[in-house]
Amino acid sequence: MTRRWYLCCSRHHLDTVPEDSDGIVVPVTEHGVATLLPRYPETYEVEDIVDVAKDRGLSVQALMDFTCAGCEHLSPDGYPSLRSTLDYLASDLEVDGVVVADPYLVEVLATEYDLTVVVSHTAAVDTPEKAWHFERLGADVITVDPALNSNEEEVSAIRERVSVELRTAVGAITFRDPVAFFERNLFSHATAEGIEVDPYRNNPYEPMRERVVVWEVREELFDEVFILASGEPP
């Protein structure tokens, strides 16, 4: 039975999550989120969403899938700051898992936390070699690039190489989109700094936009489905 996860960006959003879903994924922007969304919840909203979801018996994963952390990894404050956020997720929010893209974060989570480590669709995993790399670092679940969502041959090739669970993201942008790489980096920084990326004002990639959002999926190829209900961007 394919497990179903829903992206949840607000308290109102949570009310629309189907009863039969297995869990929700909540954006935590402290260090950046590369999934493109129209809005990101504030900290007090995240806490509220998590509380209510847990009351309903839903599993909760934090979405912290930045693709760029600037020079944070090189700074003496970077590691303590990342650790402090992960501690908050594990001990205060008490989430069940974290969805990340940065391989370094996969390694830290797998080594030092008792949380499910999910590789995000923003990590662009589209080959058996990339999947194997993330499995080796300690991932429990890997989301493949949405371009593979209906590609039995390529998903099977990945499955032959790794033994982790495979997740599909539905309504997400594929890295085959020519601008995705750059726009995800931009959103990683903007969300971390609390800057709103306005498509009509300051997003330089908007006019050249060809965002390839993938809605089609062959669910039977996957263990888990992650539904970005209104798509990315909605």
Added chain:
Amino acid sequence: MTRRWYLCCSRHHLDTVPEDSDGIVVPVTEHGVATLLPRYPETYEVEDIVDVAKDRGLSVQALMDFTCAGCEHLSPDGYPSLRSTLDYLASDLEVDGVVVADPYLVEVLATEYDLTVVVSHTAAVDTPEKAWHFERLGADVITVDPALNSNEEEVSAIRERVSVELRTAVGAITFRDPVAFFERNLFSHATAEGIEVDPYRNNPYEPMRERVVVWEVREELFDEVFILASGEPP
């Protein structure tokens, strides 16, 4: 006849550039360089390299191929700052072209400058659609992802879609490498901020390194060859 370009990081390096080469590519770190190098030239070195190269009749291109500019695109100072650097390259250094990855920079260069616009190998162009996107933005030359260097079928498919010149990078990392995406972003920021990324001290991706540097190439598939003499990283 395939044109030959050599990466040139120092004055000494310039002396090793073969007589029959068509030009050199010089890193300009002001806004970041995503090509991984052991060292990047200081401004005075760049000026010296360019002067001597021009005396020798070599064409000169500036390498400014950052994959992430942080929130620079969202900042009111960002555009003037980029323009100021491009003005310096065009009017002071008088380079013949600029090698970039950011699609926004391709568009600005193509629209407002009389310079050859080259898309870098760091832009991960590995499909006809991505190549077409960059051509449409105004690129004159596109470097394909090194994974395609010997792949006649995939290079031909790109050639059928676009009419720009195609360049191959030899000794460069392919985006099929699982860490390339993240490490190029890190170097984009570190070079812009003048921070040295030390493999033994602060590069978090070093221990998980599987850098896939591609040396093999079928030169007859391309119009131009860009040689990173000692490879990336050397």
